[in-house]
Amino acid sequence: MPTSHHGEREGDDTSFDGLAEAYWAAEAQALPGELREASQALRQGLERYEATLDQAAESLDRGQRLQVLLSGTAELRELPLSPSLDQNVQSLEALFRHAADWVLRPFRLAGGRRAVVAYLDGMVDVAVIDDHLVKPLMYDAFPLRAGPVTATVQEVLKAHAIAASQVREGATLGEVVNGILDGDALLLVDGEGVGLIVSQRGWQKRALSEPPSESTIRGPREGFTETLRTNTALLRRRLRTPSLKFEAMTVGTLSRTDVVIAYLDRIATDALVEEVRSRLERLIIDSPQDVQSLDELIRDAPTSLFPTIRVTERPDAVAGELLEGRVAILAANTPFVLVVPATFWGHFQSPEDYYHSFYVASALRLLRIVFAFLALTLPATYVAITTFHADMVPTSLLITIAAAREGVPFPALLEALMMEVMFEVLREAGLRLPRQVGQAVSIVGALVIGEAAVTAGIVSAPMVILVAMTGIASFTIPSYEMALAIRLLRFPVLLAAGFLGLFGVGAAIMFILVHLADLRSFSVPYLAPVAPLRLGRVASVFVRPPFWAQIFRPSLTAQFNRQRAVGGLKPQPPQTPAPSAGSPDGTGPEGEDGP
């Protein structure tokens, strides 16, 4: 395949500049005034670009690289393409200097006009480019053989020659460069000041797989992937309505990460969508790292420990959130999706809740909330009661505890802290370890912490039980972020308990509660609907209502179209010989055709 790979070393700057200089000088006399101005602008633009690149290199030490590079690419946006193929090629070659994946393939359109196809290797499907772009253009009858320059060359190519459905024109250097960077192929034809950007993206991507951080027993097995388009398709498949909107934007001056704001039009409030949009638009950053950086950059209460944005990798969960009027933020290159606004209680809801009977789901939801509380307070309460309020414990239990603690050299607080830290260490190590050694470490951990420490009399058995219970309790929290927050908060609560007893535990919990009540997520109170009490919705925090009772969307997020189902869907035996009043659509819970 006669493509020419440029990249290792493509001329030095002086020779290029000299050539360009001479070329432009000659051209300045030959071409009409309008074209000359354009080429001068191009030249100035390129010079400015070169200058900024130099400046960037200089300012590396001064830490202003980001700003300069940013302005560097912004410059390109204004530069028009030249009608001269050679000029354009030179500009592109200059830009993609030292880029080993840069491919530029010159050829002739059916033996006539010169043309080039340019792309970044690995980002496009090379076979498709060859078969459907280069080949037809090279061999097949091209209707405009070496004819005079007309304005319709692009049109003819688009209409007749290029066998690809996504083709757009790019008139500026910025457009075509961004197109190439996005994984499109660029077709430039000599004598045309407009390039054709052919979308034949074909990079390696991961197949759909089960989301490892949020697995369910009964739910769908597919999770988001690192490919944005796949992710939007996963959502679209669940909400097949034109009112599902995907607003695309780019964040990151260097990474140009695609970010998509997904919402259901006329269900999510306009104010919320606008707020998300404006918070994302204000971001000027070289490259957001995953959604975590977006999360931290757009969230409310940036210093709070509690997650005010829900992070999930389950399309079904996101679809459910969209249906309740929330807004999802998808980004390229991450399987995680942000959902706003997020409430405290929302973090205790698992997608699993919607795949079980509502009795089971409600019981499990309650269990999670109770155990989340235990995960926060159990070791603290134990320390407080045994060291300050021994009279509260039933006598026989106290005797048992006393017997177990007999000979333990540390105070209960220190013992609890030690064990908790040790547990966290084990957990962290378990995450980081290669899978092959993981088992060995868990055995050592279990033996050292569980068995040996008790036998040696360094810690007491009740403490081991409590720490294990606490650890397990923290795993019941479906949201990983919430679990982390609670794990971390356990230590201050424990310290408060060790110093002040139950009073300290109470004070710490009050402190946390006040903080929680103070939080907001995209103008929704974090503890809603419990803290600004909404009696109608409180129940849904602790129980999962049956689907026939979920008639309205939560009013805090969904503004319009609050009804999601008609009433009276509860199955019951027909009163009279059944009048068939079935609603035809089973998929879209539009709520429109309700009475």
Place this chain on the structure above:
Amino acid sequence: MRRLAPLLLVALLAGGCWDRTEVNDIALVTAMAIDVGSEHPYRLSLQIILPQLVGARSPGGGGGSSPSQAQQVAIVGREGRSLMEAADSIQREVSRWLRFGHTSFIVLGEELARRGITDVIGFLATHRGVRLRTPVYVAEGDGLAVLKAQPLLEGTPGEVVEELGSMQNLPRATVGSVADELGREGIEPVMARLSTTPALSPAGFDGGGGGGGQGAASTRLELRLTGAGLFQGDRLVDFVGPQEAMAIAWVRNRTLESLFTVFPPEGGLVTFNALRLRSRLEVVPVDPRPQVRIHLTTIGELLENSARLDLTDPVVVNRLERLVEATVAAEIAHAIESVQKRGTDVFGFGFALFKRDPRAWRERWAREWDRVFPTLPVQVTATVDARRIGLVPEPVDAPERPVRQFPPGEEGAIPQDPTQVSPGGEPPVE
């Protein structure tokens, strides 16, 4: 956060809550006996748990090597001019802080109780660590002997007393209730009686696994809760037997369950297990002596139908209920009469009168109540509801034999003294 930090610091430093005590540093008092000392007015004995000996901590896990139950507790005692002084001198010899919050019972020696308990109860009620709900018992004889008992089933006397106290039909007294009754007119304190008896088991029976079991068996003492001690003012005046104790408990609405046996006229007997017992006390202030009316209600089950009555027949059950009512009323009336003879108003008749007519009580009866009380006419009525008749309503031996019917129209003679109550005497050993 920056504003809160100093606040938190102040809370930590100035909280005054530095009285952190590890479990390793406290000595749990599980029982307390208060007696008259030989040199000083008081002798305080405490039973303390030795946690290092509780539970099998041996890695082998076999129960054989665990110390015998009697060794899990230690008894320490000192005399003092006051109880606080005695407690303090114990504390000085014990290397851990004494904690009274888990005291499962307090037993007062008989001698001390006869001398007067106001100071003792006052100390217990005001002490920071002792709970008002701690049960108080009066010992027959020495209080310390009770602590020394080595009960068979439970680990310590504390547990036994707790269990027995919650199972039996005895008036219950706590530090709080005794303190309350001491300060109240028209009602006198009453406490269940704790005594020790030689062990139930034949010698050598309890030798389970320990090495030195042979000698211990003969000297081992079991605890008994029998009858009650009646107080006049703050002094113990007399003990009564289980019948009277049950009557007192029922009138005070403290009884759990009780057995009554009735003898239908055609022979045999039927036992009625009274389960939910309630009483209503009413004292009508009429001259020359107030009228006491006690109405007892109970719901229970009919058992042990050796009279071969057809308990599925509502008429039979109805007649049996009437029979039980008469028996209950007679027995309780008898017991009350027996208590009245002791002359101390542990039922609270006087208090009921006071509640009914405070002025009449104060002006007419309060002063001469001790004289009036033994002569009060007491009218006892009962309502019995036999809800259950047992699992097998027919006699098990011969189902085909016709079950005898209760003869219609005849109520049956009420036996005069069905159980031969012996007031104040030794309780019958079963």
